Amino acid sequence: MGKKSPVKYFLIALSSIFVFVMLIMPLAVILSEAFKNGFSAYANVLSDSFTLHALQLTLFATFAAVVCNTVFGLFAAWALTRFHYKRSKILTTIIDIPFAISPVIAGLIFSLTFGRIGWAQPILNYFHLKIVFAVTGIVLVTIFVTLPFIARTVMPVLHARGTEEEEAAALMGAGGFTIFRKITFPHIKWALLYGIILCTARAMGEFGAVSVISGHLRGKTDTLPLLVEILYNDFKMADAFAVSTILVLLALVLLILKNIVEYKWHSAKE
Amino acid sequence: MYIELKNINKSFGTYKASDDVSFALPAGSLSAFLGPSGSGKTTILRILAGLETPDSGDIIIDGQRVNDITPAKRGIGFVFQNYALFRYMTVFDNIAFGMKIKKISADRIKKRVGELTELIGLKGLENRYPAQLSGGQKQRVAFARAIAPEPKVLLLDEPFAAIDAKIRKELRQWLKDTIKKLNITSIFVTHDQDEASEVADEILIINKGRVEQSGSPLAVYKKPVTPFVAQFIGENSLINNYDKLKGFYRQEGFSTAVIRPEFISIFKENEQYQNSYTAEPGVVKTVTFRGSHLEIVVILHGIELKAVWPTDRELLISQEKVGVLVKKMYLIDGGNIREIENEALIADNSVII
Numbered sequence: 001m002g003k004k005s006p007v008k009y010f011l012i013a014l015s016s017i018f019v020f021v022m023l024i025m026p027l028a029v030i031l032s033e034a035f036k037n038g039f040s041a042y043a044n045v046l047s048d049s050f051t052l053h054a055l056q057l058t059l060f061a062t063f064a065a066v067v068c069n070t071v072f073g074l075f076a077a078w079a080l081t082r083f084h085y086k087r088s089k090i091l092t093t094i095i096d097i098p099f100a101i102s103p104v105i106a107g108l109i110f111s112l113t114f115g116r117i118g119w120a121q122p123i124l125n126y127f128h129l130k131i132v133f134a135v136t137g138i139v140l141v142t143i144f145v146t147l148p149f150i151a152r153t154v155m156p157v158l159h160a161r162g163t164e165e166e167e168a169a170a171l172m173g174a175g176g177f178t179i180f181r182k183i184t185f186p187h188i189k190w191a192l193l194y195g196i197i198l199c200t201a202r203a204m205g206e207f208g209a210v211s212v213i214s215g216h217l218r219g220k221t222d223t224l225p226l227l228v229e230i231l232y233n234d235f236k237m238a239d240a241f242a243v244s245t246i247l248v249l250l251a252l253v254l255l256i257l258k259n260i261v262e263y264k265w266h267s268a269k270e
Numbered sequence: 271m272y273i274e275l276k277n278i279n280k281s282f283g284t285y286k287a288s289d290d291v292s293f294a295l296p297a298g299s300l301s302a303f304l305g306p307s308g309s310g311k312t313t314i315l316r317i318l319a320g321l322e323t324p325d326s327g328d329i330i331i332d333g334q335r336v337n338d339i340t341p342a343k344r345g346i347g348f349v350f351q352n353y354a355l356f357r358y359m360t361v362f363d364n365i366a367f368g369m370k371i372k373k374i375s376a377d378r379i380k381k382r383v384g385e386l387t388e389l390i391g392l393k394g395l396e397n398r399y400p401a402q403l404s405g406g407q408k409q410r411v412a413f414a415r416a417i418a419p420e421p422k423v424l425l426l427d428e429p430f431a432a433i434d435a436k437i438r439k440e441l442r443q444w445l446k447d448t449i450k451k452l453n454i455t456s457i458f459v460t461h462d463q464d465e466a467s468e469v470a471d472e473i474l475i476i477n478k479g480r481v482e483q484s485g486s487p488l489a490v491y492k493k494p495v496t497p498f499v500a501q502f503i504g505e506n507s508l509i510n511n512y513d514k515l516k517g518f519y520r521q522e523g524f525s526t527a528v529i530r531p532e533f534i535s536i537f538k539e540n541e542q543y544q545n546s547y548t549a550e551p552g553v554v555k556t557v558t559f560r561g562s563h564l565e566i567v568v569i570l571h572g573i574e575l576k577a578v579w580p581t582d583r584e585l586l587i588s589q590e591k592v593g594v595l596v597k598k599m600y601l602i603d604g605g606n607i608r609e610i611e612n613e614a615l616i617a618d619n620s621v622i623i
């Protein structure tokens with residue numbers, strides 16, 4: 001394959017054009033549109049209270065989803081790779097459901113279950129809980145759509161390693177928590193971090209499911225992606241693009257973190 | 271008896287991994303589970319250690335039934351087949367792990383780890399990680415880690431399987447001597463009969479989840495009690511038309527014969543020998559150098575037989591015509607085994623006497 005074949009250059013050129021048209025150009029457009037009315041206009045949009053609130057809500061929902069799914073993901077990965085019981089395959093498949101279901105459907109499911117006509121409504125009323133058109137709902141659907149990430153990145157690592165080191169520790173009298181802390185965790189930490197980053201990225205960008213359940217109450221239940229949509233629909237193009245830059249920036253930070261983690265993970269394997 | 275298993279059964283789904291396993295081993299003994307891969311050796315070891323729960327049967331250690339005692343409390347050291355060293359801990363921390371869990375004081379841990387690294391010949395490597403050790407060194411660390419908390423029983427799963435031939439021989443002897451010195455009741459698993467005979471006081475032959483035979487290496491070799499053992503032990507030839515050989519007749523029900531190399535005498539054409547007229551003419555097919563002896567495949571009535579030839583005699587060559595005398599064989603059928611001598615030979619000998 002060392003030969004300088006025309007096919008090679010053709011494929012490289014094709015990929016480059018594709019990446020440029022599909023990724024670089026749109027990103028450049030976001031930046032140029034965001035600063036179209038000058039820097040002070042841009043700064044005004046970003047310091048707007050609605051923008052700040054949306055940012056806050058996005059970060060909060062993301063944080064909640066990551067915490068929840070880290071705990072759940074670790075437990076699930078541990079259970080599914082360490083205890084071999086009859087229905088563990090079914091459970092593994094169930095964990096994957098959020099990957100397969102369209103987020104809009106996920107939002108609808110939650111709306112219908114917990115909304116005004118949902119069967120869970122009387123219970124929620126009794127406890128004075130509000131899920132649909134509320135922050136709770138946003139957090140819940142964000143957890144739902146990002147559920148598989150951490151479990152799914154940790155599972156293969158745990159699976160590949162086998163259980164013998166843990167068994168060896170258990171034979172010497174180590175308790176469950178000691179085993180996790182001293183034996184299991186050092187092994188999965190990079191995979192876990194990687195899963196957390198993927199989960200964060202997905203949670204921050206979530207639109208479909210959140211859109212259905214939030215009710216678009218500006219200053220109350222709109223996350224950054226929703227705010228972008230609202231501004232766009234109001235023909236405030238420059239504002240919409242300005243808010244988008246926050247998401248772009250966050251994405252870039254995560255991308256860099258992801259690469260660092262990948263690098264560390266690989267060198268840890270050697 | 272120190273370790274006793276009574277009627278242990280264990281199934282994985284529909285697969286019977288342990289089938290009515292019973293045995294008893296005295297304190298301080300070093301025994302081997304010998305059997306082909308997949309025969310259930312590891313499973314028995316894991317049941318003993320408490321890593322697997324038997325479906326039925328009793329596990330008794332030092333007179334106490336331990337079925338319901340947690341693995342950590344059974345006083346067992348376990349060396350896993352792939353060592354299972356803690357890869358994110360140094361050699362020191364690996365060996366110290368069990369003692370730290372037992373909350374032994376740091377001073378005493380340090381002293382004992384020092385003694386153990388001395389014992390395994392790895393002094394000075396305490397700060398290495400498992401990935402920085404050779405196979406033999408890992409094996410020794412795994413051994414030290416297992417005996418550090420001073421267990422009463424030591425179980426070793428294929429301790430030499432992943433180590434190259436030369437070091438394996440050294441390590442075998444070392445392990446045997448060390449275990450004897452420490453006087454821990456030990457069982458090791460192997461699929462290598464040389465290893466089992468060389469290291470163990472007692473061999474338990476495992477096949478299809480059952481203990482087929484147990485006894486000293488010599489007794490098991492000399493007197494196989496099941497067809498499986500007769501076939502499994504030794505470099506045997508397995509033949510069906512055994513009645514073609516002079517001095518043997520077909521016996522009702524026995525369809526197969528097992529012939530060990532040392533049951534066959536080979537004579538050079540011009541050689542003078544006792545029983546000469548009972549030997550039949552055969553042809554050497556292949557000669558393989560085995561270090562201490564030659565492995566010969568000889569053809570007799572179209573039957574291929576494995577035999578041995580000492581290196582200090584005039585060498586045999588391929589296609590050479592030789593005299594072949596089969597002195598003995600084991601006849602086997604489904605579950606029975608019978609040892610038969612060459613009838614011509616019995617008659618012949620009686621004439622000479």
Ligand SMILES: Nc1ncnc2c1ncn2[C@@H]1O[C@H](COP(=O)(O)OP(=O)(O)O)[C@@H](O)[C@H]1O
Pocket residue numbers: 282285287305306307308309310311312313314
């Ligand atoms: N946890 C398990 N689940 C299902 N089958 C198992 C399990 N452990 C062992 N087995 C099966 O039991 C049989 C015996 O295994 P093992 O005791 O490891 O054999 P050996 O150590 O003699 O090679 C094998 O066929 C293996 O596939």
Ligand SMILES: [Mg+2]
Pocket residue numbers: 308311312313351427
């Ligand atoms: Mg095994």
